[in-house]
Amino acid sequence: MTQNRSIPMRVNIITMGCSKNLVDSESMMARFAAAGCEVYFDAAGAGFDVVIINTCGFIHDAKQESVDMILEYAEARKRGEMGKLCITGCLSERYREELIREIPEADIVLGCDAFEGLKRELSLTGACCTPGERLLSTPSHYAYLKISEGCDRKCSFCIIPAIRGKHISRPVESLVNEGSLLAQKGVKEIILVAQDLSSYGSDLYNRVALDKLLMKLTEINGLEWIRLHYAYPAGFPDKVLEIMAGNKKICRYLDIPLQHISDNVLKKMRRGINKQKTLELIDRIRNKVPGIVLRTTLLTGHPGETVHDFEELKDFVRSARFERLGVFPYSHEEGTWAYDNLSDDVHDSEKERRVAEIMEIQKEVSAGFNNRLTGTEIKAIIDSEEDEFYNGRTEFDSPEVDNGVLIKKSKQLVIGSFVNLKITGSDDYDLYARPV
Ligand code: SF4
Numbered sequence: 001m002t003q004n005r006s007i008p009m010r011v012n013i014i015t016m017g018c019s020k021n022l023v024d025s026e027s028m029m030a031r032f033a034a035a036g037c038e039v040y041f042d043a044a045g046a047g048f049d050v051v052i053i054n055t056c057g058f059i060h061d062a063k064q065e066s067v068d069m070i071l072e073y074a075e076a077r078k079r080g081e082m083g084k085l086c087i088t089g090c091l092s093e094r095y096r097e098e099l100i101r102e103i104p105e106a107d108i109v110l111g112c113d114a115f116e117g118l119k120r121e122l123s124l125t126g127a128c129c130t131p132g133e134r135l136l137s138t139p140s141h142y143a144y145l146k147i148s149e150g151c152d153r154k155c156s157f158c159i160i161p162a163i164r165g166k167h168i169s170r171p172v173e174s175l176v177n178e179g180s181l182l183a184q185k186g187v188k189e190i191i192l193v194a195q196d197l198s199s200y201g202s203d204l205y206n207r208v209a210l211d212k213l214l215m216k217l218t219e220i221n222g223l224e225w226i227r228l229h230y231a232y233p234a235g236f237p238d239k240v241l242e243i244m245a246g247n248k249k250i251c252r253y254l255d256i257p258l259q260h261i262s263d264n265v266l267k268k269m270r271r272g273i274n275k276q277k278t279l280e281l282i283d284r285i286r287n288k289v290p291g292i293v294l295r296t297t298l299l300t301g302h303p304g305e306t307v308h309d310f311e312e313l314k315d316f317v318r319s320a321r322f323e324r325l326g327v328f329p330y331s332h333e334e335g336t337w338a339y340d341n342l343s344d345d346v347h348d349s350e351k352e353r354r355v356a357e358i359m360e361i362q363k364e365v366s367a368g369f370n371n372r373l374t375g376t377e378i379k380a381i382i383d384s385e386e387d388e389f390y391n392g393r394t395e396f397d398s399p400e401v402d403n404g405v406l407i408k409k410s411k412q413l414v415i416g417s418f419v420n421l422k423i424t425g426s427d428d429y430d431l432y433a434r435p436v
Helices: 019-034 060-078 090-094 096-102 114-122 158-164 172-184 211-217 237-246 263-268 274-289 307-320 338-340 346-372
Strands: 010-015 038-041 050-055 085-091 142-146 188-195 225-228 250-255 293-300 324-329 377-385 387-393 404-408 418-426 430-435
Touching: 010 019, 010 060, 010 090, 019 038, 019 050, 019 085, 019 114, 019 142, 019 188, 050 060, 050 090, 060 085, 060 090, 085 090, 085 114, 090 096, 090 158, 142 172, 172 211, 211 225, 211 237, 237 250, 237 274, 237 324, 274 293, 293 346, 307 346, 324 346, 324 404, 346 430, 377 404, 404 418
Parallel strands: 010 038, 010 050, 050 085, 142 188, 188 225, 225 250, 250 293, 293 324, 404 430
Antiparallel strands: 377 387, 377 418, 387 404, 418 430
């Protein structure tokens, strides 16, 4: 398919993986638009001049999803249903040579931070836009804000530092500028994301400066909710808790992946924290920010995880009562410390069985929390509508990963607006409500 320069190039960006990759795609979209291209996000159909698959290369299942997507478009390329096929992101950062060798239909294979390479390869000119400019793929009332890139931690199971490099914080001014641009576009909720939120600023300001950043972001007019994701437990900056407790704009919500609780496994995972310190941290967070909702992520089947370790993990889930929890089976990833130093001694089916057992316990914990909200009045944001219901979220729910609030249609509500609700009922992972 030849490119007629008088007609704007039609570019479709397919995004795999996490919210950080999503932000990268949104930045690329803004720059393609600035170069005069017609830009689409995760669009179906044929006839695009360029299809970019911004891949994920984290763990086995995510890699497989990216490979399946690439193969699907490679077939479309062979059938002449599209122009250039480009592969970017973490999978190609990790396996560039292999992808070039095994996917001859791919015209361009680049890693992360691929825009300059794409611009060169596609002979694009212009493409300048305001720093922090993005074309949002999320509903217009919320957006992710990536505050740093890379990671300096040494978690045994994780390939991200090898893919994304050293921890690099973005300056507070640039993030405040991007936050202001988002607020001017009507964004009311920003979700701070990074590989390691707890280290923000340490490379720029000789101290962790997440508190400083939060204070500045709360001054942006129009932003009503600021949410924190991917906090790291070791070295978590307590100053942030004081700001969370004192400023209504910061959701009483913290995503802090802990991965495990047994000292034996935490040591093997090289997490730099032990059980006692983890429990003390959780107590401090809950004491300093009353009513806070904690989201965490756990891993089952890490090399060396014994039945006793797993029992300890289950007890932890029962006692710590995280309001939000995700659990994943360990994936033996080449290039990680665990792959080079430990044997993958827990069978895959046992890893999955342990995941299911944890989620069985969590179902009861989540139902208990939701039930306690029944009868209360709470502020929510309206995300979308379906036939009979509006879908909303409270400050305790992050998009895509947490609970939803189903609001029966009794009066017209505006997507992207805040409403006060009376919680009328609940189940394991959802709330039911009516406007007050
Ligand atoms: S904190 Fe650990 S798990 Fe998270 S990105 Fe860094 S190395 Fe990976």
